[in-house]
Amino acid sequence: MNVRIIPRLDIKGPNLVKGIRFEGLRVLGKPEDFARRYYEHGADELIYMDVVASLYGRNSLLDIVERTSKEIFIPLTVGGGLRSVEDIRRVLRAGADKVSINTAALARPDLIQEASRAFGSSTIVVSIEAIRKPNGTYEAYVDYGRQSTGVDAVEWATRAAELGAGELLVTSIEREGTGKGFDLELTRKIAGSVPIPVIAAGGAGRVSHIHEAIVEGRADAVCVASLLHYHYFKDNDYDESDFQTEGNIEHLRRKGGLANVEEATLPGIKEYLLAHAIGCRWPQQACLTGAETT
Template sequence: MLKKRVIARIDIKNEFVIKGIHLEGLRKVGNPNDMAKFYYDEGIDEIFFMDAVAAYYDRNSLGGIISKATKSVFVPITVGGGIRTINDIRKALASGADKVAINTQAVRTPEIINKAAKIFGSQCIVASVQAKKIAHDKWGAYIDNGREPAGLDVIQWAIKLEQLGAGEIMVTSIDQEGTKKGYDVALCNLLANSVSLPVIASGGAGSPQDISNLCSNSGVDAVAIASILHYNLSSISAIKSKLHSEGFNIRL
């Protein structure tokens, strides 16, 4: 059976791994290549590198880090942040990434998703959606790493992204991100039920229990975790054992 994936999300600024709260107040926590290799050795299912400030500063600079990572990390690698053109995607893939995640540019010019899916295949286009709760069971999409409202309803936008040809959707709850207080389960559940694409949940995991809560109460296909690993609050094996012992299909 297909397994639920546990993905290490590594946010990067100026070649350092950083972590904030609600995507703000960023702190340096380590070296991206060392951390990726460590998580790979510990049994992570995928690595997600995000240039945390690229969209804001209109740049894209993870090529060297990706290139180095692919020499020692033999699980899928996704790169996001500041992907604006077909050429940016080509460069990210050429540096060794398997997938690219696109948020801001998809909001500005949704056709990039369609165009990229046609050229590179849907399997390497992850639509990244940043969501902030605006009312009961209603979330607004944000761009520029959580700074600017996109003026779109998250669920409607995700449905549109599927139609445009995205291969997966990663949803980050800005409200929960960095808080270590658990995922926005209602958001993840509604989103996973609204699209037929694989959904990756991101933002809020502080304990193995948070991850198991999410998996029990939503149909997400993958969970992205950051603080819990970066701050050594738990280990990949502890998280996976817990999920496995609760009956979820997990790669051990």
């Protein structure tokens, strides 16, 4: 079994952003630039999450997806604001391989069944964003972590799998962007109760956290963001005028890191996992990789 390392790129308008617990979004660059670098450096898949679509309607996400899918040849999952089979079709036509749905699926669970029938189970990722309650259970949230639902996250996971989800993306909202490590109990509870693969998300701040998510959390794949973004964004050269109207660029200007987050590279993560007896894909032929990265 080879675990997948999946960079998650949160997108707001034309920009890659990153927040903490989905809030205080910082602009870090252009998603296509990060996508290309991650592809070249051995990312196993990519996730694009449109962080405002479910609240404010559509934007240029489809254009970004189309541009990206011409240059990267690994699976691309796209989510954020998809409400219907027709929405899903549009994103797939733009070049996504899978879609991630959360808000719309909780509002109308049959969407999972309809979508998996129309496009195949493996195309449908159900995203579950959860907050731990004082009694130790987990509640599913929608609208980018803003809206509670009263639905038990573990029960919802089981139901989503029964309805035909191909994979589950499980995010701890409290850990998201904090660098404090994954909520291993949440990951383990869900991974242990569904027959389909579970992607752990929210909290990776050290490479060792990924190891924990796999060994203790029983995750089949791991989603990372800050861990990579804050390393890779230093390499990018930007014209600040590109970002003038797009919110908080202070971080971009300073090229600073994040207190709780170490900087990692994809090859570094893979090397660490292999050294700790965790199977993962590593670049087989350096010359071949070099030849193809146009």
